[in-house]
């Protein structure tokens with residue numbers, strides 16, 4: 001009788017290589033490996049495919065997901081200026097739903113009723129994979145070998161791999177856990193687990209040390225059409241190419257490093273280091289254009305939508321109805337978001353130094369303190385009278401009633417803090 005099949009998210013690393021054997025041995029399944037190219041650093045995709053087959057997979061599909069990642073995922077992240085906890089541009093959280101989609105497609109294509117991933121039980125990625133898969137096809141069953149096996153330490157895992165004929169990398173492996181794609185790179189573990197220890201320079205591969213960055217600044221004009229970057233310095237390009245080019249420029253100037261304590265969905269605070277040269281530069285430019293173009297109330301309201309969007313995606317809700325509705329709000333705000341933003345990269349920094357748009361709401365006549373001022377100064381008097389009327393009535397009432405002084409002094413009402 002033919003065995004049942006499982007589609008495994010395969011990276012080429014030791015964990016997912018052991019997963020192949022584990023799924024065969026412990027679950028009696030035929031394994032189809034799927035490798036997603038989302039723009040990560042790799043040793044060559046064909047060698048990874050060969051590795052999967054050598055470990056026992058009956059098939060291995062390598063899927064170039066880069067353009068789809070840029071056009072269908074990163075465009076939406078940019079529209080939402082997505083930053084989890086106002087700092088992290090969601091690098092890993094954005095790739096997981098896309099990879100999940102291809103895993104589900106693979107399961108349908110190969111007639112598999114199982115999908116497996118190599119995530120541990122401690123992180124966010126397991127939640128993102130499983131939520132995405134179940135939202136796309138609730139009938140699929142999920143296996144997570146790394147969560148179920150009892151190989152607690154690296155040496156135990158290496159021993160298990162050797163016993164099962166899985167080649168263990170001869171080179172001394174990096175002490176860090178890395179996940180990367182077009183939008184940036186996440187670095188965890190090793191010495192970084194001490195929140196007081198400064199990240200060593202060798203964790204970074206996309207950004208150079210700002211101290212050795214060029215001594216001259218570099219300017220880049222980013223042109224947006226309806227919220228999507230379409231050209232750099234006047235040269236029209238696809239979004240994918242824009243991201244790749246900006247990763248080079250911003251990275252060379254040492255821009256895009258993040259060192260933070262982050263609240264994982266599973267309740268753990270973790271120390272995370274990231275480098276997101278293009279991602280952070282594009283969000284910076286995109287926000288600057290929104291400042292110019294969006295009407296005030298829309299801009300302010302959008303800030304809370306952005307936070308909800310980032311939380312939803314961080315927590316694995318990419319395919320949820322909430323995220324779809326938030327996307328619709330953001331999309332509506334991007335209709336007039338066309339124009340150019342000038343960025344200046346210098347020694348680890350990225351500053352907006354110019355912005356222009358045919359839809360700009362900046363009115364020089366209203367803003368200027370110089371000749372040509374057409375703001376109605378007299379109108380401000382009545383505006384303030386009405387704007388303050390309600391609190392003025394309140395203040396008068398309290399005084400008439402002889403309310404105690406601390407009701408007028410918030411600090412005294414609360415008392416000393418320590």
Ligand code: ARG
Pocket residue numbers: 090091092093123124125177178179186188262272
């Ligand atoms: N903490 C980040 C997140 O949850 C990065 C995760 C990186 N994943 C990894 N397998 N190393 O999005």
